Amino acid sequence: MLDFIIVGQGIAGSMLSWFLMKENQTLLLIDELNTSSATHVASGITNPITGRKFVKTWLADELIPFSQATFQQFEELFSEQLLYPLSIIKLFDSVKAQNDWSLRCASPEYLPYLKNEEIIYLDTQKVKNDFGGFEINGGSKLEASKFLTLYRNLLKQKEVLLEEKFNFEELQVSETSIVYKGKSAKRIIFCEGANAIQNPYFKFLPFQLAKGECLILKIEDFYADRVINGEVFIMPTGNKDEYYIGSTHEWNFDDAQPSEKGKNELLGNLSTVLKSPYQIVDHKAAIRPTVKDRRPFIGFNPQYKNVGIFNGMGTKGISLAPYFANHFTQHLVHSAPIMSEVDIQRVLKQG
Ligand SMILES: Cc1cc2nc3c(=O)[nH]c(=O)nc-3n(C[C@H](O)[C@H](O)[C@H](O)COP(=O)(O)OP(=O)(O)OC[C@H]3O[C@@H](n4cnc5c(N)ncnc54)[C@H](O)[C@@H]3O)c2cc1C
Structure with missing residues (x-):
């Protein structure tokens, strides 16, 4: 019997399977190849300072070094560069924003991420930047799609990947194990990204x-x-003269296809930053598998204790x-507690 079946090989399922295998757990990963999944489309940026108030992102001091160290290990394993340090230039939109930044720079907890130096002014022929901008330190870009492909090849070599759509009708769940198409495992963990809203075991989770x-x-x-961060991000892809412009956040949509509305929104926002001609x-x-309280969902179905x-x-x-894949692995293998902010118990407690 396997220790785990994992469904989904985006960044979530990849990371979870990796940390479980490092703990010598046996597993099967089931994934239907979808090169339009969130991880494949993501710009791959990790930005420690976000928003109009230049706030440090949640758990930045823990998450960012851990993420960067993890992908550096993959770079060694695959002998390929995946992670690029990023100079992020955040543009000011007012004198007030300049002052807010100055105040932030005085705070010791912001020291690793903000340099209180001169305001940076970019070439006004290329970028609209009346109030200039400042540099954020500690950011990086992951070539996320390349990582998924390399990791998928590793899973194939290890013969632990089943490339197909998971069918819930074929899943049998009992007290002590689960069986899927004749393969039995102690537990099954779903990492399906946005498809989670169709998962009958987790209908109660408030995804948004x-x-x-x-x-x-x-x-x-x-x-x-460098990355220029105004109303949109303008990020070099690494290919000559090529830039990633991102991204929209749309809560009402009919499908996952690129739309005229999305394109027009991006071009409208881009016009507030970019002056250079483009094609x-x-x-x-x-x-994106976003959640109302913006925290991950980790845990098990309250009735089916081996469905996670x-x-x-x-x-x-x-x-x-x-x-959090490492955090969950420590729970699964060594019974370490799950942080309450990410535990799905928080939803169940609210009734
Ligand atoms: C435009 C855009 C830009 C972004 N930029 C960034 C960024 O710069 N930085 C950042 O940190 N994040 C960014 N994100 C967010 C990031 O992409 C997500 O947080 C992350 O990719 C979610 O990963 P996931 O593994 O949960 O889901 P996914 O990447 O969607 O993976 C889910 C996997 O499960 C598989 N699957 C689902 N259901 C089944 C089934 N029934 N059977 C078999 N397989 C199944 C899918 O095929 C897929 O491979 C961005 C997202 C978007 C859309």
């Missing part, structure tokens, strides 16, 4: 999915060494998934 769209542009003679070369969309979930990575899968 957000569709995200992005554009890939060609911009000649632009900033290839659109691609347009992508995916659905690892999901709800929302807008920050690249930094959340490694840390």
Whole structure:
């Protein structure tokens, strides 16, 4: 009997299977290949300072170093570069924003991420930046799609990947085990991303999915060494003159396809930042598994104690998934407690 069956090989299922295998757990990962999944479409940015008030992201000091160290291990394993340090230039939209930043810089907990130096002004022929901007330290970009492909190959080599759509009608759950198409395991953990809303075992979880769209542009003679963060991100992809423009957050949508509405929103926001001419070369969309309280969902069905979930990575899968996959693994293998903020018990307690 296997220790685990895991469903879904996005960043969540990849990370969970990795940490479980490091603890010598046996498993089978079931994934239907979907190169339009959230992880494949993500820009892969980890940004420690976000929002109009320049706030440090939740658990930044723990999550970011852990995520970066994890992907550095994969770089060694695959002999491929996956992670790139990022210089993120956040643009000010007012004098008030400049002052808010100055105040933040005075706070010791912001020291690793903010340098209180001169305000940075970019070339006004290329970028609208009347109030300039500041540099955020400690950010990075993961080539998330490349990582998924390399990790999938590893799973194939280990003969632990079943490439197909998971069918709930074929799942039998008993007190002590689960059986799926003749394969038995002690537990099953679902890491299906946005598809979780169709999972009959976790219908009670308050997901609030957000569709995200992005554009890939060609911009000649632009900033290839930094990300410019105004109303949109303008991020170099690594290919010559190519930039990722992201992203939208749409809560009402009919499908996961790129839309005219999403494209127009991106181009409208882009026009508040970019002055250089550009050409659109691609347009992508995916659905993020976002949660009302913006915290992951980790735990087991209250009735079926061997049916679990690892999901709800929302807008920050690249930094959340490694840390919490390890956290969940410590619970699964060594009975360490699950942090209350991410435990699905929080939903059950609210009734
Ligand atoms: C436009 C955009 C930009 C983003 N940018 C960033 C960013 O810069 N930084 C960041 O940290 N995050 C970003 N995100 C968010 C990030 O993509 C998500 O947090 C993360 O990818 C979620 O990972 P996941 O593994 O939970 O889901 P997914 O990546 O969607 O993976 C789920 C997997 O499960 C499989 N699956 C589902 N159901 C079944 C089934 N029944 N049978 C078999 N397989 C199944 C799917 O095929 C898929 O492979 C972005 C998202 C979008 C849409």
